[in-house]
Amino acid sequence: MFALIDCNNFFVSCERVFRPDLEHKPVIVLSSNDGCAIARSNEAKRLGIPMGAPLFEIRHLVKAYNVETLSCNFELYGDMSLRVMNVLQQNCEKVEVYSVDEAFLEFDDSINWVQEGERLRHLIFQYTGIPSSIGFGPTKTLAKLANAQSKSLGIACYIDNTPNYHNTLKAIQVSKIWGIGTNLNKSLKQQGIYTAYDLMMTDPSWARKNYSIVVERIVRELSGFSCMPLTLIQESKKSIQITRSFSGPIKDKGILKQAAARYGFRLALKLRESSQKTTTLFVYGRNSPFRGEAPVFHQRTIVLSEPTNDTAVIIGKAQLAIENFFDENVAYHKIGIMALELRDATAPVAKALFETPKPFKKADIDKVMDTLNKRFGLGTVRPLSCGEGIEWMNKRDHKTPAYTTNWKTLVQVKAK
DNA sequence: TCTGGGGTCCTAGGACCC
DNA sequence: TCTGGGGTCCTAGGACCC
Numbered sequence: 491m492f493a494l495i496d497c498n499n500f501f502v503s504c505e506r507v508f509r510p511d512l513e514h515k516p517v518i519v520l521s522s523n524d525g526c527a528i529a530r531s532n533e534a535k536r537l538g539i540p541m542g543a544p545l546f547e548i549r550h551l552v553k554a555y556n557v558e559t560l561s562c563n564f565e566l567y568g569d570m571s572l573r574v575m576n577v578l579q580q581n582c583e584k585v586e587v588y589s590v591d592e593a594f595l596e597f598d599d600s601i602n603w604v605q606e607g608e609r610l611r612h613l614i615f616q617y618t619g620i621p622s623s624i625g626f627g628p629t630k631t632l633a634k635l636a637n638a639q640s641k642s643l644g645i646a647c648y649i650d651n652t653p654n655y656h657n658t659l660k661a662i663q664v665s666k667i668w669g670i671g672t673n674l675n676k677s678l679k680q681q682g683i684y685t686a687y688d689l690m691m692t693d694p695s696w697a698r699k700n701y702s703i704v705v706e707r708i709v710r711e712l713s714g715f716s717c718m719p720l721t722l723i724q725e726s727k728k729s730i731q732i733t734r735s736f737s738g739p740i741k742d743k744g745i746l747k748q749a750a751a752r753y754g755f756r757l758a759l760k761l762r763e764s765s766q767k768t769t770t771l772f773v774y775g776r777n778s779p780f781r782g783e784a785p786v787f788h789q790r791t792i793v794l795s796e797p798t799n800d801t802a803v804i805i806g807k808a809q810l811a812i813e814n815f816f817d818e819n820v821a822y823h824k825i826g827i828m829a830l831e832l833r834d835a836t837a838p839v840a841k842a843l844f845e846t847p848k849p850f851k852k853a854d855i856d857k858v859m860d861t862l863n864k865r866f867g868l869g870t871v872r873p874l875s876c877g878e879g880i881e882w883m884n885k886r887d888h889k890t891p892a893y894t895t896n897w898k899t900l901v902q903v904k905a906k
Numbered sequence: 907t908c909t910g911g912g913g914t915c916c917t918a919g920g921a922c923c924c
Numbered sequence: 925t926c927t928g929g930g931g932t933c934c935t936a937g938g939a940c941c942c
Contacts, residue, residue, distance in 0.1 A: 522910050523908085728914075
């Protein structure tokens with residue numbers, strides 16, 4: 491039996507752990523630049539604030555109902571996520587961490603899995619303060635659907651493939667199924683497939699022929715035949731990227747290069763944190779898709795002579811790419827750096843044939859920098875090219891402190 | 907005025923091999 | 925008139941997820 495455990499309104503719940511005053515109030519967490527609502531409390535959902543709504547479009551609701559708006563604090567959410575997953579891993583044998591706020595579990599049919607799931611849910615709340623929901627099913631797809639039911643009913647739910655449950659599937663829109671997005675939904679509707687039940691009743695080979703193996707799997711999973719096993723071992727990442735929109739249009743090459751340095755700095759750090767190196771960088775810059783300008787997408791792919799996670803190398807290449815594609819007539823709205831072709835940092839590599847040996851070991855600089863930044867906060871020591879100015883940077887007017895990961899902003903408790 | 911960031915997987919088609 | 929068959933690898937683009 492599979493289960494999907496999912497934290498409720500995760501980002502909002504993380505904030506509430508440290509701000510109990512936000513309980514029972516409409517709260518939204520905003521995306522970078524305080525742009526869109528990316529998490530909503532139930533109260534905010536009830537006000538009709540849709541997922542991803544731009545803040546300027548919902549200002550009237552925010553004002554009228556006194557909605558608490560918070561800038562995103564991914565440092566906090568990442569740390570809370572680790573804590574939640576730790577609770578699961580310490581109390582359940584088979585856990586697949588699926589996303590920042592979700593995990594698939596697998597239970598032996600011989601045990602009382604409803605009871606066990608409830609116990610885990612309770613433990614998560616006890617140890618982290620985060621509320622969650624759980625759904626069970628004989629396949630991951632059905633467990634996902636059961637979880638959605640659980641969210642709306644507030645109790646553990648389970649869906650199997652007995653005829654009794656056909657009515658449940660008949661009440662579920664095909665777009666609510668895991669793996670059916672906007673395009674497939676539209677296309678399936680044209681074929682007269684509106685509900686999860688309709689899709690379950692189609693012929694898997696028809697699904698394969700007309701769509702893909704992905705849809706075929708969904709069809710089979712809906713009818714109770716498991717096609718997606720639990721992945722217990724987390725594979726290392728295949729790509730890592732840092733991309734950000736600016737708080738306004740940028741036409742200054744110097745600023746773009748400064749941004750590239752900052753993103754490169756973070757990218758190299760991420761690579762080192764995951765013990766990986768990259769051999770291919772992809773750097774791009776684009777204008778805003780919302781200002782009626784013709785779309786511009788400038789890009790450069792840089793193949794490195796040997797795998798690296800060296801800050802200086804990555805920043806250098808990223809800035810070179812900017813230098814190469816920069817066009818003074820373009821109002822850049824976003825740039826991004828992606829590391830592709832990742833490999834294990836400890837794997838032996840042949841030295842590049844035409845590269846001159848480096849005079850000293852730069853890796854040591856990164857090591858010292860990482861140690862200092864870990865102790866005193868990210869950015870305490872950073873390359874000069876990252877600059878000081880923050881005027882071009884992303885807007886975050888309502889950011890909450892990193893309560894759990896920064897000594898300077900630890901939560902304060904007063905004892906009477 | 908103001909519209910996120912970070913990932914994965916699959917497929918079709920082209921280029922190439924013997 | 926009639927011109928093979930069976931592969932692999934790579935890439936761009938599309939679709940999806942949270």
